[in-house]
Every structure is written in C-alpha cells, then in structure tokens.
Amino acid sequence: MNLPSPRTPDPLHAPPLNWGILAPGGIAATMVEALQRFTRQRVVAVGSRSAERGASFAQRFGIGRVHDSYEALVADPEVDAVYVASPHSHHRDHALLAIAAGKHVLVEKAFTRNAAEALEVVDAARAAGVACVEAMWTRFLPTTDIVRQLLASGALGEVETFTADHGQWFALDPASRLFAPGLAGGALLDLGVYPVSYASFVLGAPTGVVARGTLTETGVDRQVSAVLTYASAAQSVVHTTLAARTPTVAAISGSEARIELDGPFYTPRVVRLVTRDGEVHESAPPVIEGHLGLCHEAAHVAQLVADGASESPLLPWRETISVMETLDELRAQVGVRYPGE
Template sequence: MTGRLRWGILGLGGISRKFTADLWAAGIEVGAVGSRSQATADAFAADFGVARAHDSYAALVDDPAVDVVYVGTPHPFHAEHALLALRAGKHVLVEKPFALNAAQARAVVAEADARGLVVLEAMWTRFLPHMVRLRELIRGGAIGEVRTLTADHSQRLPSDPGHRLQDPALGGGALLDLGIYPVSFAWDVFGRPETVWARSTPTATGVDAQTTVVLTYRDGQQAVTHSALDVAGRNDAVVLGTEGRIEIDPTWYRPTTLRLVAPDGRVVESVDGVVPGRGMQLQAFELERLVREGRASGDVLPPQESVAIMETLDEVRRQIGLVYPGE
C-alpha cells in the first residue's frame, strides 16, 4: 500500500484524546472521528482540526476517508467495535485490553486473518524506546540468565461506585485497566507461563481493588505483578538476571529511564527513553509499517500473543472470582 494512511477515531473519551494529540504531533493524519453523539463528535473534531465528524460508529467505519480505525471505547465494547471496523475493510488498532476475554479476542483475530487486515493491540509500552532497549539487552545476554521480573501498576483512581472503573458491567477493576500492563510485560520477557497464581481484594461493587499475580515458567523463572486502583504506588519495575539487573524508573510503562546494573551495583548503562508527547504515536507507526509491508503481524506484539495474554487474564479472573455481566 502506498500513500499516507488516514486514521479514524472510534470512541472519543480521555484515552482517545491523548492518542489523537500524539498522532497530530507526529504528523499522522486523522481523517474522521466517530461518537454516539454528533455534538461530542463535532467538539472533538474542532479541538483537533479533524474535517469529518460522525454521530455513529457505523458511519465512521464506512467513511472512505478512513483507512485505519483506532478503537478507544470501554473494554466490553472493544471486540464489537473492532469487528465492526474489520468488516468495513479497515485495519484496526484496538485499545488494551485487546478484548474483555480470550474468546472475544480470538474472534477479532480470526476476522482480521480472514480479511487480510492488520489488527494490533494498543499496548503502547511495548513500543517505547526503553522497552526496545530492554529486549536488546536481554537478547544480548547483558544480565545473563533472566530469572525474575517484578512490576507494579498502582494508582489512586476514582472510588465513586458509578465510575467506569468501579462498574462490573464496564469491565471495571484494577486487573484489566492496570494489571494488564505488568502481565503483558511478563509475557514480553518470558513468554507463556507454566502456572498462574492470583489473589485479590474486591471493592464494594465487586470488581478487584488490588490483585497480585505470580507467574512461573518451565525453567523456574518467576514474574510477580501487582495492580491496584485505590493506592498510589511507585510504579517501577526490575528484571533480575544471574549477571545483573535492569531497573526501570517510575513510571515504568511510560517513557522513562532505564539502567543496566552490574551485580556489584555499578551502573553499566543508562537509557533516557523520553520521546515527544506520551509516545502513543509509536504504536501507530508500527501498525502503519505492517500495512506498508503487507504483513499481518509483527514481532513486538503479534495478535496471537494478545489472545494468549487474555487467556492468562481469564485465568486470573477465574481464580479471584471476577466475572463480568453477560460473559
């Protein structure tokens, strides 16, 4: 495919505003936006100088001025809206988590495969410079045999029972909003876990306030992740190896600094991972690269891995008793 790809933004909440700001700053064209409300679509389009604003998601995906659709709606609608865009012949970047559960994720990937379209999970952290360097260091043996990963994602978020994060019907709780980051990180470093162990503390509305997950692997490696929505944590991470460690400063899942540290505590290398904006444009660059090269998936986050991560999250939810309405 030649020429510039034109993006459509489906769902115009806070995450879509952040993503669109990074797209425009990076020179990526946004051709249209879509909401369930014409007034909301018009206001969003005016804020970002977008020419076309639609009052339905169906109109957005059918717009010939759109080549790629970014799905920024709440978790329970990710699969539905990704399928809507794919069936309209559009490539899709779907906000994390990829879907509400693994069954939905499989349906999205199958549809993309059947139509020869690219679908990518918007796990933006994977594409940030410090994470790219972390993978290079690990592959190059800089810390020897990798043994342990620990990562936290804890924020003090709204406690209002009516808020999306507290609502089971909207996929609320710490796990899918916050915990997916460190779980995806563990998958990035170690791959598929051999065992999953999880414990949780619920909120008054029945979603998880905090969840700890321990993943173990065939050769004895361990990943320990923690997420919480009622306390503000340090939000740092470390990967330990037999010949050193990699420390990631707060906030580890955003553009930040990384250090390669020797066993005696010497800093061998320091990486400044700061990028323009939030760095969300980098996942858009990846999707556009895949489209240009005629590839269905890349090496950083193939869609089948997004499905497998959802399988891990499904198992965590099974163990902590977190069931969403309609599943």
C-alpha cells in the same frame, strides 16, 4: 559499557494513513495529540454516539468529519484505519465492526474482555487480511527495544525474577467504567495488563498462576497480587490496584545483572543496567516523553500496512491472546466475572 541504541524507527518516517477515532475519550485525545505532534499520520474523522461530544473533539483537534455513529465512521471511504478507544466491554464488537468494513484496527488495551473474544477478533482480521494490533503501546517504545536487545544478548545472564506494579487511586464511583462490571471494569484490564503483558514480553507465557485479590463494592477487582511461574526456574511477581498510587516500577533480575525501570515503567524511560558487581550503566533519556509515546504504536501499524502485513512481530496475535488468557485466570482466581460472559 554502552547500552544498545534503540532500533525503533522515528515515527515521523512512517507512511501516513488516514485514521478514524472510534470513541473520543481521554486516551483518544492523547493519541491524537501524539499523532499530530510526532507523526505524519492524518486523523480525518471521529465517530461518537454523542454528536456534541464528537463535534467538540473534532473542533479541538481540527478533524474534518464527525460521524454520529460508529457504523458511519467505519463506512467512511476516507478512513484507512480505526483506533478503537471505547471501554473494554465493547472492544470486540467495535473491532469486528471496523474489520468487517475492511479497515485496519489498533485496539486499545486490554484487547478485549477475555481470550475467547480476542480470538474472534484475530480470526476476523486474518480472514479479512487487515492489520490488527493491540494498543499495548509499551511494546513499541524505544525503551522496550533497548530491553529487548539486552535480553537477547544475554547481558542479564539467566533471568530469575521479573517484578512490576501498577496502582492508581480512583475515587469510588459506581457510574465510572472502572467500577462497572458491565463495562469490564476493575484494576486488571485497565492497569494490571501492563505488568502482565511486560512479564509476557520478558519470560513468555506462564505455566502457572497464583493470585489473591480483593473486590470493590460493585464487584470488580480492586487489588490483585500474583505470582507467575514458568518452565524455567523464573518467576514474575505482579501487582495492581485501583485504590492507591504505587511506585509503578519494574525490574528484571538475572544471574549477571538486572534492568531497572523507574516509574511509570510502561512509559518512555531511561533504562538502567546494574551488574552483579554494582556497576551502573544508563541509556540516554527518551526523545518523546510520557504518553505522547503513543505515537510509536500508530506509526508501527502504518508501517505494517505499507509492508502488506497484518500481524505485528513486536506483539504477535498469539501473545495478545496469551496475555488475555493470563488475565482470565487471574480474574477467575479472585472471583470476577463480567455480565454476559
């Protein structure tokens, strides 16, 4: 049995956009490297509140213009699209800033702090007629398209269970954004969003959520385990933690077969299909490996812009909001509320 080939376009084929990077941190550096290596996208400007940091980032990647404020970045007439890579706590404000300037936006996951903020951003993008996409990069990978086709074909039979975990170890540092309530820290928005979003991809919005968790001494979620239920008999079991490096694997189990994704499941992976009788079938290895797969989401945005579209069919606005609603409920059940909510 041959698994389906991914239909994901080569990111090199996407028409180029001029990108501005808002907040030049670690994930932004990985994105720029991915764009420069695997696409025709042009990173033309970077905006940072630290002139020194912005200049260093620009020099590292050969970026021509450095802005010492985000307002100046989004006002740059050479910038077509803005990649919002600031902390979760600021995604809403920075996305709205770019949209108000008429820029297309790719907003890092988690999209915002909560569903209400997500709706604000989506409504603004719709009114402005600009492309707006959550940077849940897993959705745009060739691996995910293979899974998408297997689910659509019924190869698994009736899906019974989705399981996934994402845990990483971080030293407790109250000054780090991961542990700061004011920066919307915690395991869920940074790590748990991956299994929660993938559960949505597989089974849609849950009808019920049961969660248990523990908090850090700073008051953000340290560890969360949850069972999500659906209108069908299916369930998702998801887990996240800031305090241990877990296997980060995922599986989709059905009446006829299961799909296995080795860790980290959210990166480009081999897809393994195991039938009920124990036959094993695997896809070819990914062409673009690791976090360099970030290039796919930016290429997707560029194609949306070329097509005159604002919303991604692979991750529609309604689903981005729905995932935030699930995360809101998980946070509520474990007792995490961010300042100002």
